[in-house]
Amino acid sequence: MYRNVVAKTLKQLPKPHKWMLSAAAGLFLVSLLLPSDDASASKHTSAVELQPNTRYPLDIKLQHLAPTTDAPVVDDEPEWQVYTVRNGDSLAKVFKRAGLSAKETHEVSRAGEHAKRLLKIMPGDKIHIALDQQKQFSALMYPLSALETLIIDKQDTGYVSNIERKEVEHRYSYAQGEIRSNFWNAAVEAGLTDNQIMSLAAIFGWDIDFALEIRQGDTFNVVFEEQYAEGVFVGYGNIVAAEFVNQGDEYRAIRYTDGNYYTPEGRSMRKSFLRAPVNFSYISSNFTTKRFHPVQKRWKAHRGTDYAANRGTPVMAAGDGKVIRSSYDRFNGHHVFIQHGEKYQTKYLHFTKRMVKVGDTVKQGQVIGTVGSTGLASGPHLHYEFLVDGVHRNPRTVQLPKAEPIDASERSAFELLAERRLQQLNTNKRIMLAMN
Numbered sequence: 001m002y003r004n005v006v007a008k009t010l011k012q013l014p015k016p017h018k019w020m021l022s023a024a025a026g027l028f029l030v031s032l033l034l035p036s037d038d039a040s041a042s043k044h045t046s047a048v049e050l051q052p053n054t055r056y057p058l059d060i061k062l063q064h065l066a067p068t069t070d071a072p073v074v075d076d077e078p079e080w081q082v083y084t085v086r087n088g089d090s091l092a093k094v095f096k097r098a099g100l101s102a103k104e105t106h107e108v109s110r111a112g113e114h115a116k117r118l119l120k121i122m123p124g125d126k127i128h129i130a131l132d133q134q135k136q137f138s139a140l141m142y143p144l145s146a147l148e149t150l151i152i153d154k155q156d157t158g159y160v161s162n163i164e165r166k167e168v169e170h171r172y173s174y175a176q177g178e179i180r181s182n183f184w185n186a187a188v189e190a191g192l193t194d195n196q197i198m199s200l201a202a203i204f205g206w207d208i209d210f211a212l213e214i215r216q217g218d219t220f221n222v223v224f225e226e227q228y229a230e231g232v233f234v235g236y237g238n239i240v241a242a243e244f245v246n247q248g249d250e251y252r253a254i255r256y257t258d259g260n261y262y263t264p265e266g267r268s269m270r271k272s273f274l275r276a277p278v279n280f281s282y283i284s285s286n287f288t289t290k291r292f293h294p295v296q297k298r299w300k301a302h303r304g305t306d307y308a309a310n311r312g313t314p315v316m317a318a319g320d321g322k323v324i325r326s327s328y329d330r331f332n333g334h335h336v337f338i339q340h341g342e343k344y345q346t347k348y349l350h351f352t353k354r355m356v357k358v359g360d361t362v363k364q365g366q367v368i369g370t371v372g373s374t375g376l377a378s379g380p381h382l383h384y385e386f387l388v389d390g391v392h393r394n395p396r397t398v399q400l401p402k403a404e405p406i407d408a409s410e411r412s413a414f415e416l417l418a419e420r421r422l423q424q425l426n427t428n429k430r431i432m433l434a435m436n
């Protein structure tokens with residue numbers, strides 16, 4: 001489990017020092033804790049997270065092809081061979097390697113609608129082919145995903161194609177952590193995948209500035225789905241409930257059947273403004289570094305928040321609005337101002353590149369430019385300002401419009417679900433407490 005998480009994380013960590021820390025800690029742990037590859041592979045948590053457009057073999061039982069009676073082995077029982085698709089392969093080439101004729105290739109590829117999937121084989125795919133005693137085509141199995149396999153079977157009446165689907169079962173799993181160096185490391189330590197970490201930050205992205213305001217001692221608690229097919233782990237589902245305590249403020253989110261997240265009281269987690277206009281994963285966010293601490297102290301004189309990030313880092317509009325300024329001057333460099341309704345304005349300075357022009361309508365989260373150091377800037381960073389009625393305000397402390405409540409027709413169903421999810425979060429806490 002650690003080995004997978006670490007390997008994946010190393011590829012994506014933004015900063016060398018994190019890289020070194022994780023590498024040292026992770027590899028050391030791996031060497032200490034894992035007795036062998038086999039041992040780790042047998043745990044469901046070590047299953048590789050499924051990638052899109054990748055095919056995985058299925059262990060599908062083919063009773064109709066290989067009878068499992070007590071009768072003596074019959075002569076015409078087919079023999080399966082696995083062929084791995086190579087670069088430049090077509091079905092015809094694979095069939096040729098299997099000793100099959102062009103005519104058989106043609107007939108198999110025309111065995112109904114499903115068989116068309118064989119025209120899209122990719123290098124690395126596995127095709128299982130069974131021949132009969134006369135070395136003629138008998139059957140084919142082609143895993144399409146962790147859950148689906150194409151089966152083509154030669155019967156007396158002709159070639160028949162089917163897709164066998166495994167049933168997915170959702171189970172719940174839990175993770176919990178306390179932040180010591182930074183959020184990313186704590187989440188990886190808690191066993192969350194990259195995707196889950198990004199999702200968790202997105203769920204609370206309207207309340208918490210993950211780039212600048214995470215502190216030592218902050219905690220999180222997550223309940224998420226795991227997907228199983230025939231008892232085998234095949235992938236992760238959604239985060240269904242989560243809790244984050246940031247600088248003593250507690251936030252909780254419940255996923256409803258509409259795919260959105262709500263507070264336990266039924267208010268949308270989605271709000272008019274994102275807390276940070278930059279994704280935290282781009283920010284050198286280890287709060288023990290010097291650069292980090294003075295942000296709040298400096299805020300008054302400075303009237304804005306600085307996000308140090310690499311040149312080219314995408315900057316998002318904090319909320320829906322209209323671009324009222326997009327230009328260059330020698331103080332602000334390339335800068336963009338956005339008007340949000342009557343009351344609110346946000347300003348973004350020192351871009352390398354502006355990606356919107358005056359009059360453009362922008363959506364929350366839309367990329368409006370990239371971090372740079374144009375104008376009066378000592379290094380690449382985003383200088384971000386938040387104004388209410390023309391006055392600079394600290395976005396952390398300013399009172400913002402309340403989020404929308406869940407639709408009245410959904411309320412009672414939501415409340416039932418929320419109660420169950422809160423119980424799961426609490427159970428998780430108790431289990432973790434008992435383990436420590």
Ligand SMILES: [Zn+2]
Nearest residue numbers: 304305306383
């Ligand atoms: Zn600044």
